[in-house]
Amino acid sequence: xxxxxxKGLETSVQDYPGRVGFLNQGFPPSGPMDSWxxxxxxxxVGNNPNEGALECQFTGPTLKFESEHVIAICGADMQPKIDGxxxxxxxxxxxxxxxxxxxxxxxxxxxxxxAFSGGIDIQSWLGSKSTFHKAGVGGVDGYALKEGQKISLxxxxxxxxxxxxxxxxxxxxxxxxxEIEVVRGPNDxxxxxxxYKTFLQAEWKLQARSDRTGFRLDGPPLTFTxxxxxxxxxxxxxxxxxxxxxxxxxxxxxxxxxxxxxxNDGPSMGGFIVPYTVPSASxxxxxxxxxSEKFKFKEISVEESQEMRxxxxxxxxxxxxx
Amino acid sequence: xxxxYKTSDIDLFGKINLSENVNPLVKKNAYQKEEVKKxxxxxxxxxxxxxxxxxxxxxxxxxxxxxxxxxxxxNIDDYSAFKKMYPHNxxxxxxxxxxxxxxxxxxxxxxxxxxxxxxxxxxxSNIFHGEYAEPKYLPGxxxxxxxxxxxxxxxELNFKAQGLAKAxxxxxxxxxYETLPCFASMIVHYNPDEIKFNxxxxxxxxxxxxxxxxxxxxxxxxxxxxxxxxxDKWTKEAVNDYVSKIAFKxxxxxxxxxxxxxxxxxxxxxxxxxxEYWVASLGFWPxxxxxxxLDPRCxxxxxxxxxxxxxTPKGTVGMGGSSTAIYPDKLPGGxxxxxRTPVPIWDPKKRFDIFKDSICxxxxxxxxxxxxxxxEEFESIERKVEEGSYNFxxxxxxxxxxxxxxxxxxxxxxxxxx
Numbered sequence: 001x002x003x004x005x006x007k008g009l010e011t012s013v014q015d016y017p018g019r020v021g022f023l024n025q026g027f028p029p030s031g032p033m034d035s036w037x038x039x040x041x042x043x044x045v046g047n048n049p050n051e052g053a054l055e056c057q058f059t060g061p062t063l064k065f066e067s068e069h070v071i072a073i074c075g076a077d078m079q080p081k082i083d084g085x086x087x088x089x090x091x092x093x094x095x096x097x098x099x100x101x102x103x104x105x106x107x108x109x110x111x112x113x114x115a116f117s118g119g120i121d122i123q124s125w126l127g128s129k130s131t132f133h134k135a136g137v138g139g140v141d142g143y144a145l146k147e148g149q150k151i152s153l154x155x156x157x158x159x160x161x162x163x164x165x166x167x168x169x170x171x172x173x174x175x176x177x178x179e180i181e182v183v184r185g186p187n188d189x190x191x192x193x194x195x196y197k198t199f200l201q202a203e204w205k206l207q208a209r210s211d212r213t214g215f216r217l218d219g220p221p222l223t224f225t226x227x228x229x230x231x232x233x234x235x236x237x238x239x240x241x242x243x244x245x246x247x248x249x250x251x252x253x254x255x256x257x258x259x260x261x262x263x264n265d266g267p268s269m270g271g272f273i274v275p276y277t278v279p280s281a282s283x284x285x286x287x288x289x290x291x292s293e294k295f296k297f298k299e300i301s302v303e304e305s306q307e308m309r310x311x312x313x314x315x316x317x318x319x320x321x322x
Numbered sequence: 323x324x325x326x327y328k329t330s331d332i333d334l335f336g337k338i339n340l341s342e343n344v345n346p347l348v349k350k351n352a353y354q355k356e357e358v359k360k361x362x363x364x365x366x367x368x369x370x371x372x373x374x375x376x377x378x379x380x381x382x383x384x385x386x387x388x389x390x391x392x393x394x395x396x397n398i399d400d401y402s403a404f405k406k407m408y409p410h411n412x413x414x415x416x417x418x419x420x421x422x423x424x425x426x427x428x429x430x431x432x433x434x435x436x437x438x439x440x441x442x443x444x445x446x447s448n449i450f451h452g453e454y455a456e457p458k459y460l461p462g463x464x465x466x467x468x469x470x471x472x473x474x475x476x477x478e479l480n481f482k483a484q485g486l487a488k489a490x491x492x493x494x495x496x497x498x499y500e501t502l503p504c505f506a507s508m509i510v511h512y513n514p515d516e517i518k519f520n521x522x523x524x525x526x527x528x529x530x531x532x533x534x535x536x537x538x539x540x541x542x543x544x545x546x547x548x549x550x551x552x553x554d555k556w557t558k559e560a561v562n563d564y565v566s567k568i569a570f571k572x573x574x575x576x577x578x579x580x581x582x583x584x585x586x587x588x589x590x591x592x593x594x595x596x597x598e599y600w601v602a603s604l605g606f607w608p609x610x611x612x613x614x615x616l617d618p619r620c621x622x623x624x625x626x627x628x629x630x631x632x633x634t635p636k637g638t639v640g641m642g643g644s645s646t647a648i649y650p651d652k653l654p655g656g657x658x659x660x661x662r663t664p665v666p667i668w669d670p671k672k673r674f675d676i677f678k679d680s681i682c683x684x685x686x687x688x689x690x691x692x693x694x695x696x697x698e699e700f701e702s703i704e705r706k707v708e709e710g711s712y713n714f715x716x717x718x719x720x721x722x723x724x725x726x727x728x729x730x731x732x733x734x735x736x737x738x739x740x
Contacts, residue, residue: 022500185468236642269612303518
């Protein structure tokens with residue numbers, strides 16, 4: 001059990017891959033933005049990689065433990081300390097009853113994951129522990145952690161001193177520029193060739209108005225084919241309007257001239273075109289990007305994106321632990 | 323020491339007649355000019371040429387009242403205007419103004435247009451306005467696949483999407499997590515470790531081939547009645563807030579009236595509430611229904627907000643494209659909004675029996691009828707909802723056959739005015 005002393009910016013319980021199977025009722029999957037770091041954190045404390053853990057965004061929480069646990073912190077460097085003593089990332093450590101874990105603002109990356117041996121003891125909601133806090137469902141009472149809450153942890157033996165092989169750790173950007181893979185489609189013929197080219201050549205700036213529902217990008221205007229400008233009125237009248245359709249998670253939604261990457265808590269359906277989609281293996285980069293950092297997109301094929309996913313799955317396994 | 327006015331000073335003020343020395347026209351224009359500057363700022367110079375034109379007009383004193391509305395959504399959204407607004411799109415020489423009307427969407431016999439190549443000759447691309455001969459299978463990253471059946475909004479395409487979703491469930495294809503059918507398309511969420519894109523495509527194409535003709539389909543279809551305050555104060559407040567903070571636009575109902583050649587807002591309310599709506603899909607937010615009108619005479623169209631609204635009252639009824647939706651909660655949104663219903667459409671706490679099986683009220687294939695009501699009725703229902711004593715107005719034993727629906731369509735009086 002631990003008590004929330006400081007809640008951090010928006011700290012929530014997530015599990016992997018989140019709430020799958022309710023898309024047709026309008027539920028997004030939720031789950032960790034950077035599932036790579038998330039799964040490694042769980043593996044370090046001896047959990048199933050899918051187990052519920054905490055996602056800390058930009059500024060982490062302060063937690064006071066009332067029982068002894070093995071924990072691991074992976075992802076962004078939020079300068080974690082136990083009773084004032086710095087502890088390493090990507091390594092399992094012991095926290096004793098009465099000790100306080102304190103995370104601060106992020107030095108590199110944006111999201112940090114805290115896994116607890118045994119996992120968090122809360123009820124699943126529609127098959128998942130993930131918090132979808134915009135709708136107030138899942139997680140702890142539907143929302144991000146609040147100060148004064150006491151959260152139970154399950155009992156399990158973890159091993160202290162487990163580490164992640166350096167080649168299995170995702171590498172954060174140092175220059176503030178992220179290269180992000182994209183697959184063309186589903187609306188693959190709405191921009192003209194020049195539009196698709198501009199999209200790939202430009203450096204896009206991540207707007208501050210970005211959260212777990214969508215990442216808004218600033219960049220050059222895109223150009224359209226006649227399909228976008230000559231269509232039946234039920235599409236809507238803007239070139240980027242289409243008859244409402246299901247959105248893939250990771251879809252880059254063109255709302256007017258603002259691309260919005262739809263992420264874990266994003267809408268499942270809507271009336272804007274999706275010229276490109278970020279594949280699941282590149283999601284960790286979105287999770288670790290900070291507002292005003294730059295994105296450059298690199299087009300890959302469906303097959304390549306699926307190979308990247310297999311490779312990432314193989315890295316998120318016991319083989320990466322020493 | 324404080325200087326005191328003498329009587330002579332006050333007389334001096336009295337001598338100045340303000341109304342004489344100021345040209346009222348100039349004064350008015352100065353005010354208008356001020357407003358224009360404000361708009362220019364909020365619209366981020368997207369269409370500066372129009373502002374310049376207006377300013378020139380102001381200088382020449384031939385300012386017309388109508389031109390104050392130059393920034394109305396109609397202008398932004400009509401075809402020629404957005405060509406101007408996105409100068410990089412100036413490809414076709416003749417701007418074509420597509421003013422939507424109800425008639426445009428239906429054939430004289432009441433059927434929907436199908437497989438027509440666009441009638442305008444100077445369009446080079448072959449754009450089917452209807453159902454595609456073969457569905458398109460489009461990738462959405464590494465684990466989504468979008469099946470697109472066509473590019474119009476009609477019941478047959480939605481039946482196809484629903485039918486394929488059911489067929490996928492029955493066929494139990496390995497590696498398919500879930501499906502999300504919408505108006506004319508359906509998205510499949512799959513596990514690429516178990517099935518590859520091309521194999522999934524082959525499997526789906528096989529299922530599509532075996533789909534029953536929609537004429538033979540009969541589905542369970544509940545009918546919900548929703549008391550709704552049309553032209554209400556709450557949505558007006560949300561629109562006013564948008565206008566004051568984000569961008570200028572015409573009031574939503576008036577804007578719909580103008581685009582659809584209706585007489586006035588009351589006419590709009592009669593048309594909008596004159597039909598049942600078909601729940602084609604749930605999406606965007608838990609429980610939010612995307613619906614389309616079953617009576618083609620009530621089909622209206624409207625653009626979506628650009629940029630979108632940051633908030634919409636809970637229970638708002640709105641439309642975008644030809645789709646009508648109810649907002650389950652206070653949410654951002656892009657539809658034109660004009661009404662509000664007190665009846666909840668999702669209930670995570672399951673306070674009402676009707677949410678026993680699902681926290682979302684609707685299932686695809688349900689129908690909704692909006693019944694215009696007064697503020698008093700609204701408040702009385704709102705109270706009952708709060709107490710937990712509200713009885714949902716639903717007819718559960720209905721079935722819907724597309725064959726019978728088509729027959730009904732063919733008998734409609736298309737001259738009827740609502």
